[in-house]
Each structure stands twice: as C-alpha cells, then as structure tokens.
Amino acid sequence: MGETPVIVTRDRDGKVHAMVNRCAHKGTLVCLKKKDNVASLSCVYHAWNYELDGKLKGVAFRNGVRGHGGMPEDFDRKQHRLRPLRVESFCGMIFGTFADEILHRLIVELDFPVIYTTNYDRNLELAFEVHGKAYAKISNAKEIASAPVGVTHIVKYHGDFDDDASLVLTETDFLNRLSFNSPLDVRFRADALASTILFIGYSMSDPNIRLLLHRIWQTWEESGYRQDRRRSFVFMAEHNPVQETSWRTRG
Numbered sequence: 001m002g003e004t005p006v007i008v009t010r011d012r013d014g015k016v017h018a019m020v021n022r023c024a025h026k027g028t029l030v031c032l033k034k035k036d037n038v039a040s041l042s043c044v045y046h047a048w049n050y051e052l053d054g055k056l057k058g059v060a061f062r063n064g065v066r067g068h069g070g071m072p073e074d075f076d077r078k079q080h081r082l083r084p085l086r087v088e089s090f091c092g093m094i095f096g097t098f099a100d101e102i103l104h105r106l107i108v109e110l111d112f113p114v115i116y117t118t119n120y121d122r123n124l125e126l127a128f129e130v131h132g133k134a135y136a137k138i139s140n141a142k143e144i145a146s147a148p149v150g151v152t153h154i155v156k157y158h159g160d161f162d163d164d165a166s167l168v169l170t171e172t173d174f175l176n177r178l179s180f181n182s183p184l185d186v187r188f189r190a191d192a193l194a195s196t197i198l199f200i201g202y203s204m205s206d207p208n209i210r211l212l213l214h215r216i217w218q219t220w221e222e223s224g225y226r227q228d229r230r231r232s233f234v235f236m237a238e239h240n241p242v243q244e245t246s247w248r249t250r251g
C-alpha cells in the first residue's frame with residue numbers, strides 16, 4: 001500500500017488478513033514470493049515464524065545455544081507480531097487501511113525536536129506533510145550537516161529508500177552498525193545525552209537496542225552526573241508487568 005509492502009493471507013477458516021511485510025525482529029521482508037500456499041510465514045533471516053494472521057508463532061534458538069545468545073528472559077511472543085492492517089471484503093474486493101492515522105497525528109503534535117526511526121518507508125514524513133508541519137529528513141552525514149534548525153529532525157536510523165547506500169539491510173550492515181561509530185550513531189549518542197527524542201520502530205527485546213541503551217546509560221554512569229539524566233519513557237502496545245518493572249529499574 002503506497003510504498004509499504006504488505007502481505008495478504010487467507011487463513012484455514014477463510015478469513016482474510018493483511019499485515020506489513022516487515023519482520024518484527026529487524027524489519028526485513030518476510031514474504032519474498034508474489035503468491036504461495038503455506039501453513040505459516042517464516043522470515044528467512046533468523047527464522048522467526050508467524051501465524052497466517054501475523055501473530056508470532058516461534059523464535060529459533062529462543063534459549064540460545066549451549067548457554068550463549070537467545071532472547072531475554074522477559075521476551076513475550078505476544079508483544080511481537082507483523083503490523084496488522086484493518087481489512088474489509090466487499091463483492092470479492094479487499095480493502096485495507098492503516099489503522100494508526102491517529103497515532104501519526106499524535107506523533108506530529110507531540111512536537112519532538114528529534115525522532116529516530118528504523119522504518120525505511122516515508123509514512124512519518126507523509127504524516128508531517130499531511131499535517132502541515134516542517135521537518136528535515138536525515139539519513140546520511142550530508143543531511144546531518146545541512147538539516148535546518150527549528151524543525152523536527154526525522155533521523156532514518158536504518159536508511160531511506162531514496163538513498164540506497166544508507167540502507168541497513170544485510171547481516172553485515174547490522175554487524176557494522178554494532179560498533180556505533182557511523183555518523184548517525186555519533187549524532188544519536190549526542191542527542192540521547194542532550195535532548196528528548198522519540199525512537200520508533202525497534203523492538204525493546206532486541207539485543208542490539210539493549211546494547212545501545214546500555215552504552216548510553218554507561219556514559220551517564222561514568223560521567224558522575226547519573227542523577228541528571230533525562231527520564232526515558234517506553235510506550236508499550238500491551239500491559240506487561242514483568243517488562244514494565246524491568247524497564248522502571250533503569251529509569
């Protein structure tokens with residue numbers, strides 16, 4: 001839909017579902033074929049497996065291998081699914097819509113100075129355009145240098161479809177970014193120290209984002225001014241007491 005790739009499925013009961021074709025793990029394409037007949041949807045990247053309605057069914061090596069790797073203890077499958085669309089069938093035609101127009105409006109109105117997103121699509125920029133609010137898109141070093149002040153900066157942390165070289169797609173790309181030394185990482189570390197930022201599109205259960213946050217907390221710890229750090233907020237789709245307690249202890 002628009003520039004967003006979607007999957008449309010019909011389950012065993014004949015019910016039609018539609019969801020964004022982006023893995024809930026790291027955002028890669030789940031469906032690579034134009035059509036198929038399958039019992040479930042499987043991401044080729046790290047084998048996360050989804051029901052035909054997009055709910056997460058299974059995670060490979062969830063408990064790691066011989067005590068190494070695996071998902072955090074508070075990992076909750078129900079918190080991770082393919083992003084659904086609202087669909088209606090009429091006379092054999094299927095109509096779909098993104099149900100989060102309200103969410104996009106709220107993001108624009110919240111007026112964050114900086115928004116970081118790992119989504120490649122232009123939905124966020126479109127929301128700013130629709131609501132008539134100025135923004136500057138940043139996906140590479142040149143755009144960091146040229147972005148005007150006084151408008152919301154939308155930082156495309158995993159790149160932008162308008163600039164192929166900026167895309168973080170392959171495992172090598174992800175591993176390279178783990179050094180946190182790219183221009184966007186340097187900018188992120190500075191923003192995380194000084195500004196209120198909104199970060200969209202990454203699972204809080206993902207080890208990479210946990211490592212990123214850990215390093216920022218470590219920087220504050222070593223600075224001797226830990227108590228002066230701005231508070232962080234996590235918006236969760238569903239109530240999860242275990243995860244909430246875990247995040248609360250980190251401020």
Ligand code: FES
Nearest residue numbers: 023025043046048
């Ligand atoms: S399982 Fe899909 S990106 Fe990792």
